[in-house]
Amino acid sequence: MTPPLSGQMMDVPLNLSSLLAHAARHHGDTEIVSRRIEGDIHRYTYKDCERRAKQLAEALIALRVAPGERVGTLAWNGYRHLEAYFGVTGFGAVCHTINPRLFPEQIAFIVNHADDRYVLFDTTFAALVDALAPQCPNVLGWIALADDGHLPDMRTPVLSYETLLGAQRGEFDWPVLDERSASNLCYTSGTTGHPKGALYTHRSQVLHAYAASLPDSMALSARDSVLPVVPMFHVNAWGIPHAAPLTGAKLVFPGKDLDGRSLYELMEAERVTYSAGVPTVWLGLLAYMRDAGARFSSLQRTVIGGSACPPAMQRTFEDEYGVQVIHAWGMTEMSPLGTLAKLNWEQSQRPPDARRALLEKQGRAICGVDMKIVGDDGRDLPWDGVAFGDLHVRGPWVIDRYFRQDGTPLVDGWFPTGDVATIDPDGFLHITDRSKDVIKSGGEWISSIDLENIAVAHPAVAEAACIACAHPRWTERPLIVVVLRPGATLTREELLAFYEGKVVKWWMPDDVAFVDALPHTATGKLQKLKLREQFRHHVLPTALDAGPDCPLTADVPRDSGAHG
Ligand code: AMP
Numbered sequence: 011m012t013p014p015l016s017g018q019m020m021d022v023p024l025n026l027s028s029l030l031a032h033a034a035r036h037h038g039d040t041e042i043v044s045r046r047i048e049g050d051i052h053r054y055t056y057k058d059c060e061r062r063a064k065q066l067a068e069a070l071i072a073l074r075v076a077p078g079e080r081v082g083t084l085a086w087n088g089y090r091h092l093e094a095y096f097g098v099t100g101f102g103a104v105c106h107t108i109n110p111r112l113f114p115e116q117i118a119f120i121v122n123h124a125d126d127r128y129v130l131f132d133t134t135f136a137a138l139v140d141a142l143a144p145q146c147p148n149v150l151g152w153i154a155l156a157d158d159g160h161l162p163d164m165r166t167p168v169l170s171y172e173t174l175l176g177a178q179r180g181e182f183d184w185p186v187l188d189e190r191s192a193s194n195l196c197y198t199s200g201t202t203g204h205p206k207g208a209l210y211t212h213r214s215q216v217l218h219a220y221a222a223s224l225p226d227s228m229a230l231s232a233r234d235s236v237l238p239v240v241p242m243f244h245v246n247a248w249g250i251p252h253a254a255p256l257t258g259a260k261l262v263f264p265g266k267d268l269d270g271r272s273l274y275e276l277m278e279a280e281r282v283t284y285s286a287g288v289p290t291v292w293l294g295l296l297a298y299m300r301d302a303g304a305r306f307s308s309l310q311r312t313v314i315g316g317s318a319c320p321p322a323m324q325r326t327f328e329d330e331y332g333v334q335v336i337h338a339w340g341m342t343e344m345s346p347l348g349t350l351a352k353l354n355w356e357q358s359q360r361p362p363d364a365r366r367a368l369l370e371k372q373g374r375a376i377c378g379v380d381m382k383i384v385g386d387d388g389r390d391l392p393w394d395g396v397a398f399g400d401l402h403v404r405g406p407w408v409i410d411r412y413f414r415q416d417g418t419p420l421v422d423g424w425f426p427t428g429d430v431a432t433i434d435p436d437g438f439l440h441i442t443d444r445s446k447d448v449i450k451s452g453g454e455w456i457s458s459i460d461l462e463n464i465a466v467a468h469p470a471v472a473e474a475a476c477i478a479c480a481h482p483r484w485t486e487r488p489l490i491v492v493v494l495r496p497g498a499t500l501t502r503e504e505l506l507a508f509y510e511g512k513v514v515k516w517w518m519p520d521d522v523a524f525v526d527a528l529p530h531t532a533t534g535k536l537q538k539l540k541l542r543e544q545f546r547h548h549v550l551p552t553a554l555d556a557g558p559d560c561p562l563t564a565d566v567p568r569d570s571g572a573h574g
Contacts, residue, residue, distance in 0.1 A: 024216035026193055027100040027184035029255045034060035037232060037258030043280050044088040045265035045272070047132050048160055051279075052089060056255060059092060061180040066097025068178035073151065075127050077102025077187075080195060082126035082149075084110045084117075084135045087242045087263040090155045090171060094130050095242070095251050099193045099212070100184050106195040107243045110135050111532035112205070118145040120197050120205055123414065130155055130171065134266055136162035189213035195413060196245055198342045207413030208342050210246075214407040218345045219252035221376045221407070226352040228286070228313055228336070232258035235280055235308070239268060239287030240316065244533050245346040248286055248313070248338075259284070270298025274306075281308040288316035289323060290534040293473065296326055306331055313338050313350075317535050318441060318459045321370045322467040339372035339441055343425060345407040348381065349373040349439045357436065371440040372431075379405040381439065382424070383431055395434030398442055398455050401427045430455070447538050449478040449488050456488055456517050458538075461509075465490050468508050470498035475528050475536045476519065479550050487550055490519040491541060493528055500524075520550045 157172035315338035340346030351373030383399030442457035465474035
């Protein structure tokens with residue numbers, strides 16, 4: 011066969027530095043606004059940001075950090091963290107964002123596993139750094155993201171970020187790096203076992219930034235003022251720190267104050283049009299809005315992901331506040347974007363209920379990501395919106411192995427996400443569970459997320475988690491654990507009655523438990539493992555009369571496998 015004809019285009023490697031260089035040159039005066047740890051509001055521009063990112067690169071090179079070595083960050087969303095995103099990666103080192111909400115032992119494990127040379131930290135984490143330093147002997151230095159006047163009182167000797175930058179000129183020329191070289195490192199906050207590292211490349215991150223900016227994706231634009239609530243220490247704030255300079259969007263960083271009032275005030279002051287975060291954060295913001303009778307004057311769109319966005323939350327944003335919710339799904343191993351719920355032209359002509367039903371799902375794959383659902387035998391399942399299966403993905407911003415781990419997690423070239431999903435004839439993904447959270451009742455699967463979504467639609471319910479409880483007849487049955495809104499009252503019977511007509515009878519929770527609070531992971535997801543342990547000895551009322559004449563048998567469809 012004759013070889014294909016070589017193209018004649020410039021061979022410009024995809025480097026992250028090009029995104030900031032573009033913003034500095036073509037959106038140079040666009041602002042980056044940060045609520046600082048110091049308490050004030052800091053403002054500067056993309057042009058200023060690039061100069062300081064270069065100063066940081068020069069400072070790290072002076073400290074003898076070599077390309078390929080890791081530099082950790084323990085920091086909130088702010089301009090200095092953004093400088094680290096570009097200053098560290100711009101000369102070939104790897105920016106390793108660390109989640110400070112993990113247990114100190116997990117953080118020490120991560121820092122040592124990544125072999126971080128230096129760690130940049132916000133001064134709020136001074137005590138954490140003092141606890142970590144003795145456990146992380148290979149870290150050459152801890153750099154406080156502050157000037158000399160704001161250095162905290164610490165046992166650990168630290169360097170001042172501003173002093174390091176002040177000694178440099180910021181005239182560095184970004185080198186041209188191999189686009190396949192490593193740029194960023196993020197660890198998954200798994201609920202079991204040690205965290206695992208996803209090591210991204212310049213190429214994967216630049217492609218991801220382009221994909222994130224597409225109109226039917228996150229659709230960032232130079233017309234937007236963007237406030238990422240999703241932390242920069244969690245999967246690179248879903249790529250916003252890369253997509254914002256790519257598009258020239260104004261950036262607004264909230265720092266450490268993520269309560270409803272602080273977010274609302276910053277959104278209003280900076281005319282924020284666009285935001286992104288996990289459902290838990292929006293619970294706080296919506297509660298504040300309701301109590302204060304506040305309205306948004308500029309916010310138009312928000313991306314919600316990281317856990318399933320309850321339809322009730324989507325309705326509140328859209329119907330009460332006129333804010334479009336974009337439901338998105340992804341994971342650390344995918345940089346993270348996989349799917350987003352946006353309608354095409356034909357879908358947008360459908361009746362309102364049909365449109366809403368689609369938008370409540372996790373959506374369609376972004377070009378670049380391919381997905382499929384497979385059954386227990388590994389075979390493809392149909393895209394009929396009914397068949398549940400294990401979700402597998404592949405694409406240029408999906409990992410093919412974990413950092414410093416032998417073997418590959420891939421199955422036939424696909425990454426198994428650990429999520430269980432349906433895909434409908436529109437190509438819309440609906441995540442029904444993590445595979446370990448799905449409730450396996452008599453050989454059939456019940457989606458815990460669907461049952462949670464119904465509970466949180468009840469006006470008395472603030473938050474809900476559905477877990478499997480042992481059952482002598484069905485193996486597992488659903489228990490719904492709820493937190494009530496302050497001052498609200500609700501009985502078990504009232505909540506169960508609320509499910510009537512919303513799910514098939516055999517999906518009805520067998521019991522309700524009321525708690526003051528639910529356990530969350532460091533990234534705001536429900537910690538179901540902990541909850542299952544907490545309710546390990548819970549006896550379902552249906553378990554007591556689960557003999558051969560178990561009343562459940564009358565409720566289940568005749569054709570539903572073991573349930574029949
Ligand atoms: P992480 O790697 O910490 O971002 O977690 C990724 C996991 O979060 C996914 O595998 C899903 O289980 C869950 N997740 C993310 N987005 C969504 C969503 N929109 N709906 C349901 N689960 C989600």
